[in-house]
Amino acid sequence: MSAQKKRNFQIEAFKHRVVVDPKYAEKTWKILEHAIHEIYNHNASGLSFEELYRNAYNMVLHKYGEKLYLGLVSTLTSHLEEIAESIGAAQGPSFLEELNRKWTDHNKALQMIRDILMYMDRTFIPSTHKTPVNELGLNLWRDKVIHSNKIRTRLQSTLLELVQRERTGEVINRGLMRNVTKMLADLGYVVYQEDFEKPFIEVSGNFYRGESQQFIACCDCGEYLKKAEKRLNEEIERVSHYLDSKTEVKITNVVEKEMIESHVQRLVHMENSGLVNMLVDDRFDDLGRMYSLFRRVSTGLTLVRDVMTSHIREAGKQLVTDPERLKDPVDFVQRLLDEKDKHDKIIITAFNNDKTFQNALNSSFEYFINLNPRSPEYISLFVDDKLRKGLKGVSEEDVETVLDKVMMLFRYLQEKDVFEKYYKQHLAKRLLSGKTVSDDAERSLIVKLKTECGYQFTSKLEGMFTDMKTSQDTMQGFYAAMGGELADGPTLVVQVLTTGSWPTQSTTTCNLPSEIQGVCEKFKNYYLGTHSGRRLSWQTNMGNADLKVTFGKGQKHELNVSTYQMCILMLFNNADQQSYKEIEQATEIPASDLKRCLQSLACAKGRNVLRKEPMSKDIGEDDVFFFNDKFTSKFYKVKIGTVVAQKESEPEKLETRQRVEEDRKPQIEAAIVRIMKARRVLDHNNIVAEVTKQLQSRFLPNPIIIKKRIESLIEREFLERDKEDRKLYRYLA
Structure with a gap:
């Protein structure tokens, strides 16, 4: 089939052939005008809208659209002028009510008029670019009513x-x-x-x-x-x-x-x-209100954040530098944690957990924690306190919570390697004395440290746990090998510690009692016989002992004491009294340790298995000690602790600092070599910046120390200076 041609159809208005009455337009308009009056006078119910529509339609059709439109404008104008007069005459509160009523009437009238003049609205108005009926009605209301003088x-x-x-x-x-x-x-x-x-x-x-x-x-x-x-x-x-x-x-x-x-x-x-008082008094509602209101203005939150930061830094500075606060390391750290908890709660509750406020809080803590060079030591002492004693009546989850909080403080430390030094010492004492709250808690913290700082940071700590397990196996082998040889002698438990994994101890030996010396020699011979190429050195300062003691009237007790204390007490098997000098000569225990041991044995109330003359809290070199026959206790087993120097003394602190500085030297050199190997040529300032960046997760290296390590590497021919630019270094392959 061939495609049919499309035809365009156009519908045109029916062409009347009737002759129009010359007065037709005037008569028709009068009908429509009357209808508009009736509509405004609320008499629309008697009107025939169909007939009115036809009349308006015919006027447009017979080219009287202009007359119809102008008539509409004129009629609406006169009505609205009357309405304006009516509204203007209203007194007091009725003014707005009258305006609102007339506005409602006008809208209804306008809707009816639009319906009658719909054909004009759709054909005549668009073709002549005039204003549509509804818009015309609104404009006239605006001009004649709203904008009228009255x-x-x-x-x-x-x-x-x-x-x-x-x-x-x-x-x-x-x-x-x-x-x-x-x-x-x-x-x-x-x-x-x-x-x-x-x-x-x-x-x-x-x-x-x-x-x-x-x-x-x-x-x-x-x-x-x-x-x-x-x-x-x-x-x-x-x-x-x-x-x-x-x-x-x-x-x-x-x-x-x-x-x-x-x-x-x-x-x-x-x-x-103001803000500082609100922070101090934990006024969460007021702080939340300040945050929500101040965030609405451009610099509001910046000001709140700056003032909060300044306050936290100042309060933190006072906390970490107050000599009274520094007397108790555990309390010192607890106060830091309390401050952090307090401000965390404020930020979460009142400041919508705003990350910029959290960052400001973190930077403030990092600032003032590092103002106190002893912060790493104190944080480790706090951990030691929690993992040694445990939290009474507290679940494992709560221990984890405490450890998580400690890790938060640890992240703020710039000298993480100093913390590592102390932590290793404190962990060693816990493991060797069997006073750790649980292996799970200890290992949990090591996992956290490894996550934070990497494997190298914790490899030696993990080695300490390995040694403890190996030592158990070694002791089983020793007693199996000895058979019945040790049946009558003292029971010996030895922990064999790998030198590299455990804290470096100054070799402080003491003269062990002959009964103990014999079994120690047997263990040494057994161990060296089963492991070739090893050396053993006894760390008597880290051991402990259980002694069975008979007091006056045959009262028996089992005393748990340190190895040093055991050596002192065993002297009283052969003598009723011993002078300080005699004890010192017989045991060769270092003076500072000896005084602490004697203080624990003679001066601690309820633990005084020795008496001393003259009686005082301090130990003097002229003191004389006696076995206390009258000692009593309601417990069969009595633990006699040593008076512990919780914090390091100044000489010990200096010694630790020197060891830390020595340990840092190879780390700094390794970082320099790594950088130069990759870059081949680099100037001094850039080396310092790169080394600092690489090592800042462990400590902040001093630029002067970095310079010294560069000099050392130049002397050992790892690096050389550029001949023309003295600040430029070259790597020597």
């Missing part, structure tokens, strides 16, 4: 007065307000802006400027913020009830500017009630 100013002042009355606590007709403001918006957003919004914003600015001055003069910071928040919420609510939604941003900006932005400095620093 109404415009009065309407504006009435609306503003009602808002003012509502602000001062009066109840107003919100529904009426909503209708009137919506009318203005329906007439065009520009009308709403010019006739209401702009003056509303202006008077609101003046109102809040005055009110904020009044409040700031008589309220504390918390009260002021409550009032500001209340006003802000009122304005947001006002918009939702009877203003255009676009007004919300503008009016909230006014409240923010006048009530918050203009007073941020004064509010934050307000005496006795």
